[in-house]
Amino acid sequence: MNKKQIGFLAAAMMGTLALGTSAFAEEGSYKIGFSFYNLSNAVWAELVEEAVAYGSEVGCEVTYVDCGEDAQKQISQIENFIMSDCDAIVILPIDATAVENVVQEALDAGIRVVSYSTDFEGAETNLALDxxxxxxxxxxxxxxxxxxxxxxxxxxxxxxxxxxxxxxxxxxxxxxxxxxxxxxxxxxxxxxxxxxxxxxxxxxxxxxxxxxxxxxxxxxxxxxxxxxxxxxxxxxxxxxxxxxxxxxxxxxxxxxxxxxxxxxxxxxxxxxGGKEHAHLLVDVCIDLLEGEEVERYTPLPPTAVTxxxxxxxxxxxxxx
The missing domain is CATH 3.40.50.2300 (Response regulator)
Structure with a gap:
């Protein structure tokens, strides 16, 4: 079955790449890949772990990878997501310009692409702080x-x-x-x-x-x-x-x-917090894949905690 084609947002950190056949084999079930440039940050590490857990709750298979601040490695990891029939990819890039070509490859393959924190050309939606x-x-x-x-x-x-x-x-x-x-x-x-x-x-x-x-x-x-x-x-x-x-x-x-x-x-x-961001990112991926309208930018409002x-x-x- 062909992938549904719609827009996407941006993402957070860490793990292994366990990927299989298209998630569209089951109605409403999608495969979402998270590519983060560094998972040593506590928020991003929490985010990707929660994305896996929350994704499972809503019927999605979520996997994540950490490129270790290596732009070429991140490109290869995103290419692996494409070849593994992911339906959506959330990317926190180490180099926004470096990922533009591979992002276009994903879009050409009918994959929805979301940017997290750092925006880039081709992202269909972006979740980030101002x-x-x-x-x-x-x-x-x-x-x-x-x-x-x-x-x-x-x-x-x-x-x-x-x-x-x-x-x-x-x-x-x-x-x-x-x-x-x-x-x-x-x-x-x-x-x-x-x-x-x-x-x-x-x-x-x-x-x-x-x-x-x-x-x-x-x-x-x-x-x-x-x-x-x-x-x-x-x-x-x-x-x-x-x-x-x-x-x-x-x-x-x-x-x-x-x-x-x-x-x-x-x-x-x-x-x-990472958990809230994880839910937002998984939800926006699902919305895009199911044809819902999604804002191009979703700012994260700052709150002073003392x-x-x-x-x-x-x-x-x-x-x-």
């Missing part, structure tokens, strides 16, 4: 804490960003611009990439050694909120945790727990 809004939200969340500790606006800070991907560059630029506008007398001591927990630990340790008097750290991944938090906890005594103003993006369950426990992480910007709101956010997002 980098400007998210960057501004991070600074707005941090501001009350900074203002209380540094009422004259004179302080140093370091930035743990993600310059290796386009969306990370845009979000990082938004953070730096918002900080410069709100705190013109603050000094940015340096920036370095942090995506994974391990990077969060090592980069934060390095910053603390290089700038022992610095107390303000902003980052745009859960690697900062988890790894950076652990680095600070290891380096200083508990009675010094309150002196550190650490802020991140993602508001994973672990980040929320760190905030709830009164640890160095003072706030994190929530974007819905000690005042963390319990409510955990209950609403993680069901606890």
């Amino acid at each position: 980098p400007d809004a998210t960057g501004q939200a991070l600074v707005d969340m941090a501001a009350p804490f900074i203002d209380e500790k540094y009422p004259d606006g004179k302080f140093t800070w370091v930035f743990e960003n993600i310059p290796s991907i386009e969306l990370g560059v845009l979000e990082g630029d938004a953070v730096e611009a918002a900080m410069a506008e709100k705190y013109p007398e603050a000094e940015l001591l340096g920036s370095q990439e942090v995506l994974s927990l391990e990077e969060g630990v090592s980069v934060t340790e390095n910053f603390m050694q290089a700038h022992p008097d610095n107390r303000v750290i902003l980052g745009i991944s859960s690697g900062v909120g988890v790894g950076g938090n652990e680095a600070i906890k290891t380096a200083v005594s508990e009675d010094e945790w309150d002196d550190y103003l650490l802020f991140s993006v993602d508001a994973t369950e672990q980040e929320c727990q760190n905030i709830l426990n009164g640890e160095p992480l003072k706030g994190s910007i929530g974007l819905g 000690a005042d709101t963390v319990e409510e956010y955990i209950a609403n997002t993680y069901g606890e």
Whole structure:
């Protein structure tokens, strides 16, 4: 049976490629492949695992792969999805331009293609954060804490960003611009990439050694909120945790727990969480395959999660 031809959105991380014959052998059952460029990020790892579980609940076979930040490997993995008769593919690309040709191959084969986070030519729908809004939200969340500790606006800070991907560059630029506008007398001591927990630990340790008097750290991944938090906890005594103003993006369950426990992480910007993203992506794939109209862009609105709101956010997002 030929594949239904309709539009698609973008996606998240990790696993093996177990693929067979066309999912259209059974009405309403589809094969969906997730190709992510890095599954060391906690949100993306949670996303792909939940996509498999949720897909099974709604009658879909979901598989996922991690290309390890290798663009050529990602292209080969997407080609494998095409040859394995996937009905839809969700892609978080390491290089948006590099995947354009293989995406066109998928579209030519009648496969629906969705982009997650980083958009690219040929994607039929995109699920992603708004980098400007998210960057501004991070600074707005941090501001009350900074203002209380540094009422004259004179302080140093370091930035743990993600310059290796386009969306990370845009979000990082938004953070730096918002900080410069709100705190013109603050000094940015340096920036370095942090995506994974391990990077969060090592980069934060390095910053603390290089700038022992610095107390303000902003980052745009859960690697900062988890790894950076652990680095600070290891380096200083508990009675010094309150002196550190650490802020991140993602508001994973672990980040929320760190905030709830009164640890160095003072706030994190929530974007819905990996589980919610997984449901959105699987649902949009099904909608496209069944001829439903789908918006070209679905933004993820930022939510500030601090000690005042963390319990409510955990209950609403993680069901606890």
